[in-house]
Amino acid sequence: MDPRRVVIVGAGFGGLSAARKLAVAGVPFTLIDKKNHHLFQPLLYQVASAVLSPAEIAVPIRSVLSPGRGRSIEILMEEVESIDTAAQSVHTVGGDSVAYSDLILAPGSKFTYFGHERQWAHNAPALKSLDDALNIRRRVLLAFERAETTSDPALRDRLMTFVIVGGGPTGVEMAGALAELSRATLARDFTNIDPRAARVILIEASDTVLGAYPDRLCRYARRQLEHLGVDVRTGAPVEEIDATGLRAGESVIETSNIFWCAGVEATAVGRWLGVDTEKNGTVAVGPDLTVSGLANVFVIGDAATARDAEGKPLPALAPVAKQQGAYAARAIILRRAGKPAQAPFRYRDWGTMATIGRSSAVASFGRLQLTGFVAWMVWGGVHITYLVGFRNRVTVLFNWFWHWITYAKGSRLITGPDQAATTDLDSPRAIDRELDKTVNALEEST
Numbered sequence: 001m002d003p004r005r006v007v008i009v010g011a012g013f014g015g016l017s018a019a020r021k022l023a024v025a026g027v028p029f030t031l032i033d034k035k036n037h038h039l040f041q042p043l044l045y046q047v048a049s050a051v052l053s054p055a056e057i058a059v060p061i062r063s064v065l066s067p068g069r070g071r072s073i074e075i076l077m078e079e080v081e082s083i084d085t086a087a088q089s090v091h092t093v094g095g096d097s098v099a100y101s102d103l104i105l106a107p108g109s110k111f112t113y114f115g116h117e118r119q120w121a122h123n124a125p126a127l128k129s130l131d132d133a134l135n136i137r138r139r140v141l142l143a144f145e146r147a148e149t150t151s152d153p154a155l156r157d158r159l160m161t162f163v164i165v166g167g168g169p170t171g172v173e174m175a176g177a178l179a180e181l182s183r184a185t186l187a188r189d190f191t192n193i194d195p196r197a198a199r200v201i202l203i204e205a206s207d208t209v210l211g212a213y214p215d216r217l218c219r220y221a222r223r224q225l226e227h228l229g230v231d232v233r234t235g236a237p238v239e240e241i242d243a244t245g246l247r248a249g250e251s252v253i254e255t256s257n258i259f260w261c262a263g264v265e266a267t268a269v270g271r272w273l274g275v276d277t278e279k280n281g282t283v284a285v286g287p288d289l290t291v292s293g294l295a296n297v298f299v300i301g302d303a304a305t306a307r308d309a310e311g312k313p314l315p316a317l318a319p320v321a322k323q324q325g326a327y328a329a330r331a332i333i334l335r336r337a338g339k340p341a342q343a344p345f346r347y348r349d350w351g352t353m354a355t356i357g358r359s360s361a362v363a364s365f366g367r368l369q370l371t372g373f374v375a376w377m378v379w380g381g382v383h384i385t386y387l388v389g390f391r392n393r394v395t396v397l398f399n400w401f402w403h404w405i406t407y408a409k410g411s412r413l414i415t416g417p418d419q420a421a422t423t424d425l426d427s428p429r430a431i432d433r434e435l436d437k438t439v440n441a442l443e444e445s446t
Contacts, residue, residue, distance in 0.1 A: 005030060006332060007090050007098055009080055010106035011038050011061045013318045014301035017325030018104050019065055023073060025333045030074040030098055032090065036060055039130060042318065042383060045170060047133040048259075049177035050141065050185070050412040054130050080107070083272040085294055102296045102332045105269050106325060109281075109302035109316065112265040120241040124258040127170060134416060136259055140178065141414050143257050144186060147193050158256045160198040163246060165238055166261035167204030167211070169354040172221055174261055175202040176357035179228040185412075200230045201255075203248045205237035205262075210354060210362065212315070217362040220371045224356040238262075264316070266303045273297065278305050287344030289328055298331070300324035308347060318386070319350050353379045 006022060006029040008015045015031065016038050022029050040057040047054055067073035078092040083103070090098045111126035113119075125135055140162070147159040160182075164175045182198035189195065202209065202225060208218045209225070209232065225232050236249035245254040263280075270277035275291060277283055282305040285291060289298045289306060300306075301321035306314045314320050327345045334342060351365035353375065361376040363369070370378060 004028070004101045004336070005099065006102045006104065007032065007100035008104045008106065009033075009090065010108055010301070010303075011035070012041075012106055012108045012301060012321060014106035014321030014325035015104065016061075016064065017322040018106070018300075018329040019073075019325075021326050021329035022332070023065060025329075026072065027329075027333060027336065028072040030076060030100075031061065031065070032076045032078050032080060032092065032098070033061065034077070034079045035129070036062070036077050037130075038064060040383075040386065041128075042386075044127060044130070044133050045174045045177055047130065048127055048136040048140075048174065049181050050137050051177065051181075054134065058130055080272065085273060085297065088296075100296075102335075103298065104325070104328050104332075105272075105283075105297065105299045105303060106301045106321065107267040107269060107303055109264040109266050111260055112263050113260065114263060116241070120260070123243050124165060124241050124246075124260040126260040127174065137412075138414055138416055139257055140181070141412060144182075144190065144193070144195060144198075145414070148190050149192075154254075156193065158245070158254050160193070160195075161201070161253065161255035162198065162257045162259070163201045163203060163253055163255050164259050164261055165203050165246075165248075166263070167202060167206070167209035167232075167234065168261065169210065169352075171202060171204070171261035172209055172225065173355050174259060175200055175225060175230045175232075176228055176355065176360075179225075179230050180357050183229060200228075201253060202230050202232050203236050203238060203246075204232075204234045207235050209234065213352065213354070213362060213364055214369055217364060217369055217371065221354065221356055221362055224360050228357050264302070269299055269303045288331060288341070289324055289345050298328040300328055306345065306347075314347050315352070317352065320347055323347055353382065355379050 006027060008019055008029055008031045011031060011033040019029060019031050037058040037060050043052060043057045046052040047057060061075055065073055065075065067075055076092070076096065078094050078096060080090055081093045082091045084091065088100050090100060090103070111128055113121055126132055127136060143159045147156045150156050162178050164171045179200045182195045182200070186195040210218045210221050222232050233248065233251070236251065238246055238248045240247040241258060245252065246258055266277070266281035269283050270281060273283065273291060273294065275283060282303055283291060283299045284305045285299050289300055289304065291297045291299055301324060302316045306324070308314060324345065330342060334340070349366070351363060353361060353363040355361040355376060359373050359376050361379040362371050363375040363378050
């Protein structure tokens, strides 16, 4: 294998951006990722809320990079276990050892339950991957199906109560999507229940939703959520979660549907490299995005703490990761060509956006702040543009706008194993069923 091969870990926005630039320049590299696809995470909540199908927001990595039979590009569906920086090799869980001359680490992040992973993760699934989205979609649709068949009012209320924990962009978008799923898409699909009676509750520990946005946009987002029927509760940190519901602040909510969209932390990059990390698990990098003492190791995206000219950490956003990936690849290309190094990395801020249901969004572009339908159109245009790299523009545009604007039925298939936490025997109907079995058994024995 070429000893001058670059190794990229992670095929998210940052890793794929670096891979594409290296491929154009003819630099040999190996891309390692646990999944075989690149995922457009900003639209993941639309899969979870049964608006889009997985194939509309994900694409096989091999189809993007087209490695062919040559050895200049190698793609490994593997999970990194450790990195030996002295020997310059990456070791995988499968036992492979991949040598590198330059290393780009872009493994992304994961949701954190703030030390309660064991107790809370099963009953409050997070939304970070396609598997997560399909699991949440399954739970949501099963909840309505079970509510349709039960005759127990208490169980029906639990099944038709949906709680989203976390008032950031993901939580806000998920809450708005679930509210519209129940009040519009499913409104006429059931006989014994009225899906419009479903409760959607958004819980945020801080005093406002979308806390990183300007105050005016935060207030607008809350008003729009409440207009959609979402019960927004701020200043309510979650203290307990189990199969019957959760306790947040002074409130106890009985529900079978809790979805976690709160804090995130970096993957194990610090452990791999044997370096100190920030509180959220990220690795501090210099102006050139390399790790101190490791000039040929770049850390980018959600796994890195990179700072702007004023010393403020850059946000964990897709545009940041994409620009960092291109920068790291360009640094390697220049070094190999014997050319002078480029200037320190500088993020070009294209703004932040979040949608709040159909036809409403917030967008911040520095001093320019947009709300409502105009912001929603900008949001849609930007997301379609980002999708162009791996999907046909016309097909995606038609499918997405058709589902999103016309309240079309979307992808509402219930597939896979039943992982919903609603089969426990604490429900009155389940208890009655078990009692009936016991009585019948006694009658038969006599």
